[in-house]
Amino acid sequence: MAAIAPRRLTKELKELTMGECPAGVQLLQSADFETWVLSLEVLGESLYKGEVFALRFRFEPQYPIASPEVTFIVDDKFKAPIHPHVYSNGHICASILGHEWSPVLGVASVCITLQSMLASCKKRERPPDNDRYVRTAPASPKKSRFHYDDDTV
């Protein structure tokens, strides 16, 4: 099957760079159609006020039929937000990135969803199984079978 990702990502890139980027989101890297990096911050009052996170998107050739792999970047500069659905290795437990992915979603809508996930957080804490998960986690969160205990995200 022909790779359909480039044409779709071209459109998305155009939208993101032409001022249709969601507020608080900035494109940091989009040199190819495999990996993009965006910065993300939660605007308004929230537990994460003033913090800037970075998201790494990895796309397969069959994107958007196949969901993208999305993780928070954890390195010298960025840390994963402390959130019940975000593991300290940056993996995110969010249904839209797993079984509720839909090809009508895209980079911008994923960012907005994650922004609202953070914005609505009441308590800064890691997932209860964080240590165990991080020890055994596969490199790609797409290979993890998350138990989505909160249907709101």
Add this chain to the structure above:
Amino acid sequence: MKVTVKAWHAIAEWRWDTGQQSTPDTDDGEDDVCGICRLPFEACCPACKVPGDDCPLIWGECTHVFHMHCLLKWISTPASKAQCPMDRRPWVNAERKVNLN
């Protein structure tokens, strides 16, 4: 004065009838796009070269419309659970009713 039209060579663009009424006033040049590939309906899906009948649209009973090829690609994946990408309702093809007004 009597004006008689003897002949008229007129040019038109075709649009898919997506059920949404559009008039010259509302037509702002922005095209309806397929939610999956985000290309205009009147263009063809990323896998096709020729638009129109060779790359038709598909309607769901949920009223959502996609390039047929795009939707079939999605529906054929287990992840889709045979749901409409828009509303996650089970996808059922809708018969198109001809709008004759």
Add this chain to the structure above:
Amino acid sequence: MDVDASSPRRPTAPRGLGFAEVHTLVDDDSTREPARTPVGFTVTSERFTHCPPAFKHAVQESWRDAVQQLNGGRQPVTILNAFGKAWEIATAYLTPKDIALPQQDIAVVKAAVDYVAAAQMGPALLKFYDESLSRQIPFLEREIDAYMAAWESSRDVATVRKLVARLFEWGRAWAPAVELGGAFDGIFYTTFKSNLHIALPPSFPEAFVYLVQSTIGDLSDTDLFKELHMLGMLDRYEALVASVVCEQIERQIETLCPGKWDEPRLPELRHWLGDKVVAWLMEQYSRAGTSASNSIPGHNVIVQEAADRFDFHICKTMCDLRTSEIFDMIVDYPDSMPALLDLKECMQRVDQRAHLVTTLRRLNKRRLLHPGADTKDILSQYVSTIKCLRVIDPPGVLLFKVADPIRRYLRERPDTIRTIVAGLVGEGSDLIDETEANAPMQTAVEDYSDPNWEPEPIDAGPDFRTNKPSDVISTLVSIYDSKDLFVKELQVLLAERLLAITDGNYERELRNIEILKLRFGESALQVCEIMLKDMTDSKRLDQRIHSTNPSVLHSTVISKHFWPALNARGIKMPGQLQEILKAYERSYILQRPDKRLHWIPHLGTVKLEIQLKDRRHEVDAAPMEAAIIELFSQKETWTLDELATSLGSEAAVVRKALSKWLDMRVVREDSPHAYRLLEEAEEDDGQTGLREATPIAEDERPAVISLQQQQAEQMRVFWRFIQGMLTNVGPMSTERIQGMLKLAPGYDRTVEQLAIFLDSARREGLVDAKDGVWKIVK
């Protein structure tokens, strides 16, 4: 001046020395004065008085020896006298004199000379002869002065001819008789000739040139060359003779060749040179050498060598002429083909390639590559240049050097692509031959396995790319780095042409696309294919609609995203026009239930019949114009604003469309922006002037947006893209930006174009360049 008056003096008295007399003198031991002419005697005595003392002494010494030997014991003084007599006779003979004087008896002279030689005084006699020749220059000068003065005043070459004849006469008179032996002859030839040339004034060579010139090709003067040769002029003025011939060649070319390119001139010129000039020269040289002593050794070889030089001169002169004319020859191509072939042949003898290149480049710059020239003209001259230079220089080195500035200039012109594409699809195309158009696009790759492969010519520069296999179209297309621009422009042009077609005959366009597919590749023309498919599909569908629901309307239904941007401006069609459209739409839906039609009301043509009270018009109108007249059929007076509102269009557009009916005097502007239908024709009372006085807002937007407009629009879009990138990613180099932009749909600029764009953004203060990277000015 009367030449004869100054001719050599007539003899004053018959005079001569007989051998018997000399004999007597010797035998008689007589001391009486020898019979003498005053002239001869005077000259002789002068001779002795003017002898250098050393020479005098030597002669006296010799004499003493000679006297002793000759004497054999006899009276020395007698012997001395005998010798003196012999010397005197010999020297008298050897002293050139006025040719008017009678000649001495050669037998006596010979005896005297032999006598002197026997006395071992031969060398002294030769020396005497040499010097006495030199002293006779005044005789020649007198003649020369007289004739040259006559020439200066009359400019009649006959005078020069007479001078030559006269000098020849002097020479012949002074030449020693063959009986005296080769030594005297040798001295005469060197000394006389050199003396003669000392005597000739600086103005003589010019006169000589005129003389030779007047006789070129003319063999009637049988003696001229013989005389010239004897006087040493053929040798001395060989270069002048050659220059005369060369000038003649130049004159011949000057009369026969300039501006005449439609037939070969070189063969004719060579023919003329051979028949007229070389044959004449050959004959003259052979005549010159008729006498054995005068023969010109190997004159055939000399003339052959000269002929070769003359042929070279023909080639050189032709080269110069044709090089100076090359621009107009290219304009005249292919009529100038014979002249080009002449030039090619000449260039094989004369290497003027570099000169040709500089000249043509200079002419191109002055006459072609300036804002006043039409792009179409530049292109067709470029195409002709390609063809012409290929004739002259098949490997294409010259073309490469000449083409470069033209190509660079064309690249700067905004409408170049459009013009080339117009040529490609055959819009009044004289740019490309039918046969050439069918060849697939060639890429210039050297094939060293080709048995006909030749190394690059030596004057090929390092950047020379052999374009042997490429044709004209490829060469034109290769002005640009990418084919994409051509395909885009092609799309625009094709759209214009297709939409103008009303008879459903797309054969030509179909064929064009097939041809272009070969050149640009199938995928590049995908979009054009769809345009053509739309045309054929429309035709079929329209026929089907008409078979069930006949209509006055025939439609062309296009696939929006595969056509260039159309200047779609919605208007509300009034009255029956609207009904016709609606009826057709209903029929369409029956055929295509899943689609709807979206009319593009400013494209197409409506054929109308307008019946007024007193007259009837049949007109082809644009849909907007038809809509306006339809409104007037509903109501007779309208204001501009009413019309615009009614049609849902802009006033400026309506006003422009109105002018059709104003011009036809169907509608009249009673007061500014108020219009009334003229059911009955009204006399023109100058009211129309009112309309003309009001400037009409120009709305000359073409139906299809030109590529240039599209590009400007596109660049604005890309600017936002660039702005986003520089903001989000930070400062970037031009190459990096280019890399990113390449991901954007429809981006086809070169990195150079991008750099120009960025620089203009910098001038506007939008971006800043530092250390090779661009950043947004906040």
